[in-house]
Amino acid sequence: DIVMTQSPDSLAVSLGERATINCKSSQSIFYSSNNKNYLAWFQQKPGQPPKLLIYWASTRESGVPDRFSGSGSGTDFTLTISSLQAEDVAVYYCQQYYTTLGTFGQGTKLEIK
Amino acid sequence: QVQLQESGPGLVKPSETLSLTCTVSGGSVSSGSYYWSWIRQPPGKGLEWIGFIYYSGSTNYKPSLKSRVTISVDTSKNQFSLKLSSVTAADTAMYYCARASGWVDSWGQGTLVTVSS
Numbered sequence: 001d002i003v004m005t006q007s008p009d010s011l012a013v014s015l016g017e018r019a020t021i022n023c024k025s026s027q028s029i030f031y032s033s034n035n036k037n038y039l040a041w042f043q044q045k046p047g048q049p050p051k052l053l054i055y056w057a058s059t060r061e062s063g064v065p066d067r068f069s070g071s072g073s074g075t076d077f078t079l080t081i082s083s084l085q086a087e088d089v090a091v092y093y094c095q096q097y098y099t100t101l102g103t104f105g106q107g108t109k110l111e112i113k
Numbered sequence: 114q115v116q117l118q119e120s121g122p123g124l125v126k127p128s129e130t131l132s133l134t135c136t137v138s139g140g141s142v143s144s145g146s147y148y149w150s151w152i153r154q155p156p157g158k159g160l161e162w163i164g165f166i167y168y169s170g171s172t173n174y175k176p177s178l179k180s181r182v183t184i185s186v187d188t189s190k191n192q193f194s195l196k197l198s199s200v201t202a203a204d205t206a207m208y209y210c211a212r213a214s215g216w217v218d219s220w221g222q223g224t225l226v227t228v229s230s
Contacts, residue, residue, distance in 0.1 A: 040216035049209055049220035050160065061218075093160060097215035101173055104160040 002026050002096050006105035012113040019081040021108045023094035028074045031098065038098035041070055041079045043090045044107075050093060054079065086112065115140035117210045117221035124227050125204075131197040131226055135210030140219075142191050143168045149193045150213050151184060153206040154223075161206075165213065166193055200228045 037057035042050035054070040121133035150165035164174035
C-alpha cells in the first residue's frame with residue numbers, strides 16, 4: 001500500500017492569512033507516460049461527506065474558490081489556502097489514486113486562530 | 114448531477130452481516146467511466162476505501178477486508194450494495210457510497226452503522 005502522511009495534524013491560522021497543508025506519499029505517484037501526479041485533495045466539514053477540491057495535484061474542481069491551490073510532484077504535495085475564510089474551517093485530506101484502490105492521508109484539522 | 118444515497122440498518126449485532134445499498138440518481142451505474150465505491154470513516158478518524166465495483170461486475174477489495182466483503186451491482190435498479198460479514202465493534206463507522214474515476218468525485222451523505230449487541 002502507498003501510505004499518505006499529512007502534516008501538520010492540526011493548524012490554526014488567522015482570518016485572511018495563508019494556510020499550508022503538506023502531504024507526502026511513501027512512493028512516487030507521478031506517472032511519466034502522461035506527466036500527471038495522481039493526487040486529490042478533499043475538504044470535510046462536520047456532519048458532511050468529503051468534498052473534492054483538487055485532482056491531478058493542481059487542477060481545481062469546478063466551483064472551488066481560487067484561493068485553494070495545489071502543488072507538488074512525485075512524493076511531496078501541498079494544499080494552500082491563500083487567504084483563510086471562516087467557512088474554510090474543516091478537516092482536509094489528501095488521497096492518492098496511483099493504485100487502483102486509493103489511500104487517504106490521516107487528515108489535517110484547520111481552525112481559526 | 115449524480116446523487117448517491119445510502120440505506121440500510123444503523124445497528125448490527127457482533128458476528129452478523131452488515132448490509133447497505135446505494136441508490137444512484139442523475140447517473141448510471143452502467144457507465145463504464147466510473148467505479149462505484151464504498152468508503153468508511155470510524156468516528157473521529159480518517160477515511161478507508163473498502164472496495165469498488167465496475168458496471169461489468171468486476172470488483173476490487175481492500176486486502177485486509179477481502180475475506181469479509183462482497184460488493185454487488187444491480188443495473189436494473191441503478192443500485193450497488195455492500196455486505197460485510199462477521200462484524201465487530203471495529204466496523205462501527207460512517208459508511209459512504211461514492212463514485213470514482215481515480216479520485217472520488219461524488220459522495221453520498223453517509224450512514225452511520227453501529228456494531229453492538
